[in-house]
Amino acid sequence: MIEEQQIWNILEEVKDPEVPVLSVVDLGIVRSVKTANDKIDIIITPTYSGCPAMDVINMDIRLKLIEKGFRNITVQQQLSPAWTTDWLSEEGKKKLKAFGIAPPNPKQQFCSSEMFRQEAVQCPRCNSWHTELISQFGSTACKSMYRCLDCKEAFDYFKCH
Amino acid sequence: MNTQTFLYSLHLADNALILGQRNAEWTGHGPVLEQDIAITNISLDLLGQARNFYQYAAFLFNGFNEEQKKAVDQYIPRLWKKYNRELQEDDLAFLREEQQYLNLLITELPRGDWAQSVLRQFFFSAFQFYLYQQLQNNADQQLAAIAEKSIKEVTYHLRWSGEWVIRLGDGTNESNDRMKNALTDQWMFTGEMFMPEAYELLDVSTIKNSWTKKVDDILSQATLELPKQTWMQSGGKHGKHSEYLGYLLTEMQYLQRTFPNVTW
Numbered sequence: 001m002i003e004e005q006q007i008w009n010i011l012e013e014v015k016d017p018e019v020p021v022l023s024v025v026d027l028g029i030v031r032s033v034k035t036a037n038d039k040i041d042i043i044i045t046p047t048y049s050g051c052p053a054m055d056v057i058n059m060d061i062r063l064k065l066i067e068k069g070f071r072n073i074t075v076q077q078q079l080s081p082a083w084t085t086d087w088l089s090e091e092g093k094k095k096l097k098a099f100g101i102a103p104p105n106p107k108q109q110f111c112s113s114e115m116f117r118q119e120a121v122q123c124p125r126c127n128s129w130h131t132e133l134i135s136q137f138g139s140t141a142c143k144s145m146y147r148c149l150d151c152k153e154a155f156d157y158f159k160c161h
Numbered sequence: 162m163n164t165q166t167f168l169y170s171l172h173l174a175d176n177a178l179i180l181g182q183r184n185a186e187w188t189g190h191g192p193v194l195e196q197d198i199a200i201t202n203i204s205l206d207l208l209g210q211a212r213n214f215y216q217y218a219a220f221l222f223n224g225f226n227e228e229q230k231k232a233v234d235q236y237i238p239r240l241w242k243k244y245n246r247e248l249q250e251d252d253l254a255f256l257r258e259e260q261q262y263l264n265l266l267i268t269e270l271p272r273g274d275w276a277q278s279v280l281r282q283f284f285f286s287a288f289q290f291y292l293y294q295q296l297q298n299n300a301d302q303q304l305a306a307i308a309e310k311s312i313k314e315v316t317y318h319l320r321w322s323g324e325w326v327i328r329l330g331d332g333t334n335e336s337n338d339r340m341k342n343a344l345t346d347q348w349m350f351t352g353e354m355f356m357p358e359a360y361e362l363l364d365v366s367t368i369k370n371s372w373t374k375k376v377d378d379i380l381s382q383a384t385l386e387l388p389k390q391t392w393m394q395s396g397g398k399h400g401k402h403s404e405y406l407g408y409l410l411t412e413m414q415y416l417q418r419t420f421p422n423v424t425w
Binding site: 046049050081083114137 | 195196198199202203205206207208209210212213302303305306307309310311313314317320321323324327379382
């Protein structure tokens, strides 16, 4: 009999290929882990519909479990409820900041279709709130670009979703 | 599990795929790097939405009985019939012909200049926003789930494109002129969004008011006027397309047609 907790611990070792400091558990995309005898059923949810990392993550989860000696594995995708950055773990937010990416603000605070609204984002390097938006879209679907007006560095913001 | 849901999924997928492909033409050609990245990010989101709808359409088709398969046969790619395997998302995207596509005409218009691309994106994102708002409550759970997921992305697209319409409309004489030209060229393609089609699982005409209100609001902030013209183009939703679509498909489908079933 496989313990579910054991599988969760292994999943902590599977990283997001685009933000390698975060595990899939930190990201909040693992929705459920079920085990029965030697069978493991995992349900994950995509971050963004077109995120190319999802197929890789699916494969990485399988490979990691195979590496640990498991064979009977299914990984399925579920769209609803839709992933939100509110599911990022507190640990994950700390890791993001240490990596130089500003962690997402809580969703209720922002995330609207209103034009020209600027979100207060703290610079992950010098902690200044004196920052400005460069673009709502960045190097990956989940990030936007900001610049710090104090330390003058540009940085990524893991945008609220 | 019926043929209506299959066709509706195709229509929603085609809209997203064709506009995603159009926007992707800006890769490496955007006015500045950040905006090049922005519009191609929007492409990526649209491509992801298209994949979800195509996967669902393929799943439905593979579960059809012979009679149902026959009923939608005119939309099934001929090449696939020689493959002797289940229908997949890529077959639907890369092997169908022009008349088998059910996308709105506005999505296939050439990318034009930046004003044309951002105005079209704004019209389309506003449409998708109100459409998905309704679709996420649909009785079909998979379509509802895709809509619930996608509307979060569309919210960003709507903001971004709306801001650009305002920025250019209320910008310089040159940018204002270009926005006016884009508006004149594209307005006649907006009506098709709200013309009901038999396969639709919701009444699109009910979205028109919210859409018009949003468009009116943004255009007035952009110092532009809602065009008075009322005659509208149509046909895309039942497979009658402009000449532009064929060229787009030729480029997009080249690889799958030259090397059938190729993967990487």
